[in-house]
Amino acid sequence: MRAWVTLTALALSTFVYVTVETLPIGLLPQIAQSLGTSTSAVGLLVTAYGFVVVVATVPLTKLAHRWSRRRLLGVLLGVFAVATAVSALAQSYGSLLAARVAIALSQAVFWAIVTPAAASLFVPHVRGRAISILYTGSSAAPLLGVPAGTWLGQQAGWRVPFLALSAIGLVVLVVIVALMPDLPPGRSDADRGTAPDPGRYWTLVVATALMVTGAFVSFTYINPFLTGVSGFAESAIGPILLVRGLAGLAGVIVAGFVVGRWGWPSLVVVTAGQAVCLLVLYAFGANGAAAVVASAGAGFMLAGMAAVLGARVLEVAPGATDLASAGTSTAFNVGITAGALIGSALLTGAGVRSTALVGGLVTMAALIAVLAEPRLATRRAQTVGSVT
Template identity: 50%
Template structure:
């Protein structure tokens, strides 16, 4: 992807390099957010906390991003993007090292909150920043490139972190991730071009619509909450429900990550042309995967297959959500992106909490059923959105009503 026609004077090679640098940053943040998923039993064991309490490492992280995304995006709205992204990744490195060295569960949780604060801003600006490097016709593919980094996190980061944690202790996984974060910091500081803030097609929505944006926010909360009600407890689900040995968890997560990346690639290829198809299809596949886990969880083959389906769905959904924000943002696209990032992480936090409650009351399989019920509601919203888009287009194409005075003919 080298189309920089909307960015006169910008080197195509540097634009692509900056895009790849942001993808590495996306890898780091998603890996950090989801790394405890594969390490929960180890962390819970060392600090002598229950699995639901250890799940606070995911819930607290997501809740922090949900609460702070919009305020921090507003506060940093005028900071040049290269400087801001560099600072965010610097915070990531320091806080990840603090996580690895944590002497107590409380310190570990606090260090993750610090990373979550930097992620609050990162996800608010990275979509518009990536889109601004290229023309509007390929912004879906630009977003998909960034999200390929986030897809590689569950494909490589979580399985590798899980394996490393099992071999050398969970702290080793955090040290390794800090090293990757340092690489991302260097790449962004070197390759990200300096450009004025708030200019270009990505600065605002191409088809602004407050009601469609609010619908998107609600859809995001529900579908992500449904997914993470189950996904937060994937490792114990794999071992205790499906009966797969602990040594096989990393391979299962690796497969899910591979399919996630395939979903990002295919979703990115289609989203600029068939945005509604990608959105509805990805939500529907999420529902299929969760209900499949609930119904057939004791079958190892079914569990592996359904986790793969959920990975594909999440991968395809990521560029679709970013593309939709850049379309319907009712005002500044950074703030709109921050709002949807907050919704995404509110879904993670809420889903993790609901999943923990379901786990405590009815066991691990119940997490998939509760998640599926939440996704049903999000699927309804995904189906409603195209009708709202058509209504908006009809309203724009209808001629403005004539002034009342002109409607009265003089018949004298």
């Protein structure tokens, strides 16, 4: 019971981190008016946040590598709670940006260690389900956290949801410090890959960057696609995104039940599934029903991929799993940034419909990388054998 309560707290921590990262998007006008700045400048609060995570994840994880997980999570959540409260109290754009950078620095390390930390609480045969539960928090954030935070900010002022997230972070911190075992680094079998293989790991990093890039080439501009290509009214976008969010939550849950037994095949399925969904969206996006189904299917596959990725890192990490997770987390965030940039270029050039096509083609490249993974591992084993 202690392990499951701790896991619930860790899942809630993923929820608050994802929510606080994207919450300014829903509160752009309120924050801009309050601080006397432009909405585009407030939008940069999200872009800068993501950039800090990309740049800082690997070096900060190396610096904190020898800390115990309980101590490190306590420090990170403490930074989160304080910096989020400072965000709520900020009286200038500069102070808000500085607070956001502090949160992003804590998140950079958080995503590197949270999966190994959750896995270390359980025996190997239930870790797939545990990781699935962990990632329900991050999947629920865009479905529940951001809409709820936006509504609360519209009703009570933009500062209130940030204060609420700070309070939740403090509760999570207390639970983790009180209940998580304080194991020294390297003492848990989850601290090392169960089947370490550098070839498989680096293939996983490349496939992650490509798949996430493909996903966000399309998803970043799904709103203009649904209105401009599928012909939906603006009022229908919210319900459609809700359907996609629910599909993503289902994807995480399903992945948790299959990844423990079928790790690499699970990754093949979610990658191929996303490619198919995006190409269907391109080919049949003018049909409203097909667009909704394809968008929901893509959400299912991407969210499932996140859970599969966490489990795969625990298998193939060539060294410490936290450093391996730092690499895949960086790849994930690079994919988000690259996808948004490519989609923006397509939007002003080939048009919004092309975002689904290019997203599908980039995902096909990710599928090629995933399919090559066993061959690369076999070649490596043969090379090692011939040398010895």
